[in-house]
Amino acid sequence: MGYHRYSLWIIAFDSWKLGKSAIFFLVYFFLIKRGSDSFLFVYGRPAVLLLLGLSVIRIVLKWFTHKYRLDEDAFHLKEGIFTKSKRTIPFNKIENINEHTSFFHRLTGTTSIIFETGMKGDEAAVEFNILSRAKANELKERVGTKKETEESVVTVETKEEAEREVHFRAEKKDLLKASFTSLSFLFLLPLIASFYSKLDDIFEVEEDAEGLVSQLLQSGWLIATIVVLVILISIAFGISRTFLKYGGFEIASDSDRIYIQKGVLDATKFSISKHRVQAIEIHQTMLKRLLGLAEVKLTSVGEARSDEQKLESNSLYPFLPVHRAYDMIEEILPSYQITRKMDRLPRISLLIRLLKPSFIWIIGTGVLWYFKPNVLPIPWWILSVVLLLIVSVIRYLDYKHTKYTLNASFVQFKTGGLSTSLFLTKRSKVIEISVKRNFVQKWFGLASVDLVNRSKPIHHSAIEDVPHELAGSFYHWYQGRGKEVEFIKR
Amino acid sequence: MAVEISNPNLRLSKDVVKVWTINEIIGNGIGFLVLGVLFYLDHRFLWWEWVGWLLLVATGISVITAIWDIFFHPKLKYKHWRYEIDEEYLKLRHGAINEQHQLVPMSKVQSVATKQGPILRRYRLYALSIETMGSSHLIPALSKDEAFQLRDTIARYAKVTEEGE
Secondary structure (H helix, E strand, C coil): CCCEECCCHHHHHHHHHHHHHHHHHHHHHHHHCCCCCCHHHHHHHHHHHHHHHHHHHHHHHHHHHCEEEECCCEEEEEECCCCCEEEEEEHHHEEEEEEEECHHHHHHCEEEEEEEECCCCHHHEEEEEEEEHHHHHHHHHHHHHHHHHHHHHHCCCCCCCCCCEEEEECCHHHHHHHHHHCCHHHHHHHHHHHHHHHHHHHHCCHHHHHHHHHHHHCCHHHHHHHHHHHHHHHHHHHHHHHHHHHCCCEEEECCCEEEEEECCCCEEEEEEEHHHCCEEEEEECHHHHHHCEEEEEEECCCCCCCHHHHHHHCECCCCEEHHHHHHHHHHHCCCCCCCCCCEECCHHHHHHHHHCCCHHHHHHHHHHHHHCCCCCCCCHHHHHHHHHHHHHHHHHHHHHHCEEEEECCEEEEEECCCCEEEEEEEHHHEEEEEEEECHHHHHHCEEEEEEEECCCCCEEEEEEEEEHHHHHHHHHHHHHHHHCCCEEEC | CCCCCCCCCECCCCCHHHHHHHHHHHHHHHHHHHHHHHHHHHHHHCCCHHHHHHHHHHHHHHHHHHHHHHHHHHHHHHHHCEEEECCCEEEEEECCCCEEEEEEEHHHEEEEEEECCHHHHHCCEEEEEEEECCCEEEEEEEEHHHHHHHHHHHHHHCCEEECCC
């Protein structure tokens, strides 16, 4: 089988991207500064055009030189205009699949797809920036089926015929709740501010606006109407933003993969093989705790392009009702079990937590002592005491929230002061552990444990000040992991 | 269920105490040299008065930590350093005041290498560094035979992978 070129659309797609980034320079050099004869602009104008021309040539050459080929079990990629490179990525190294359909893709009936591996660096993923939907499905099929045959040798569970089951679909009610919890209506304010300052740069409206504002302020009714209007608009804006982002959110799974899709204009589909899930985290901010919502995250090895993307793609719906979240984890990943009842920390670790010197407080007090601010009619040391109280309350909450349990082959931690996070993983997915005791902890018979999971970069999770006996049984628990992993001799 | 974490049973080479002591002497020597230069500059350019006091305090602290680093810490560190390997795990334990136990499955070891700097060479010792997927561990000083043997053993044990990787 020979090598294929990528879709011709890629030229359009890259040009679109180039245009988006070039428009600023074009406008700046040729419109705003068109009269300037400073040497920067005299020489800058042809330079901009030259760079633009070169970029266009590069895009075309890229289409000619980048090629790919699929065989039974790997991608083969050829690329490079001057320096040629060839890469082979076996299907069984692919950790997860990320399909993203932006507005541009939607217009052209195409999509983009990224196959992420566990490797580090720029060349870790196989990316198809633009390709037809049919082709995308074909690729997913190829990668997916290959994996299944390989897995069936090693997994113990019997496989039923893959039938996709939908676990969660965001309804109107959920989306409304989400838009309030995420405080997305506040996003309008910076938007207005930035719009205003841009407007100001161009038309210098500030003075006019000041006159207008002072006129408006004289009428109470007008102010009230404007405030109500702004609030209404922000709420509408927040809700529509959430609907665009999370509308059509759906979590589904079949016997060996999990599928997450979301978005109305910008649609993203994410899928991960179940046995590649390294750990599960359930996050709750304070607001979410009050409303009984939670965010479930799957820790996986594959690398997303950016932190933001990673945060989003690995997250199941961020506003799940908490009970539904627990049930769903067990439905989706039957090999994971959540233990509802967990052990609390001993009293003594509250004492340690409170006694630990707080750098925030020390530095804060230092700053207060040095500047002795006079903004409020209270002496500086009261502010310092208040700071200490806040720190202590957060530490108390952390003590209150911290819970742990070791259950057969699972370990489960819950930590956090203001926002909490529950961490659940299997013994076979933990790649390393350590138990630490400093001299204070030794004194009180406590220890801290730290465990490491595969991710990118590796994921540390720690629990502080557990009883020493627990640390011991944790160590022995981990020593027993050999029973659960199947070794393959290399 | 047993609760105590058993100590691994192998120790470092006894000479490591000398190696660490030499290291600390060099390190602290450089520190005092820097302090000396600062004192000279302070004297020469008449910096503010409080700088002099700060330097005196720093010197006091440095003397105390130097005594600890050179005369006590190497011995204590040696006394508490233990390691052990078996077919499944690499076990490390170190630290006198803040003690730490580490447990690394052999199947996660990616590479193992011996290293030697000038001071280690003087005592014919080798350090063994063990890289895993996420971290790197160092056994600071072993005799030549021990180091090479351990390296080969770990390399042999590490030849297994787990399913799904």
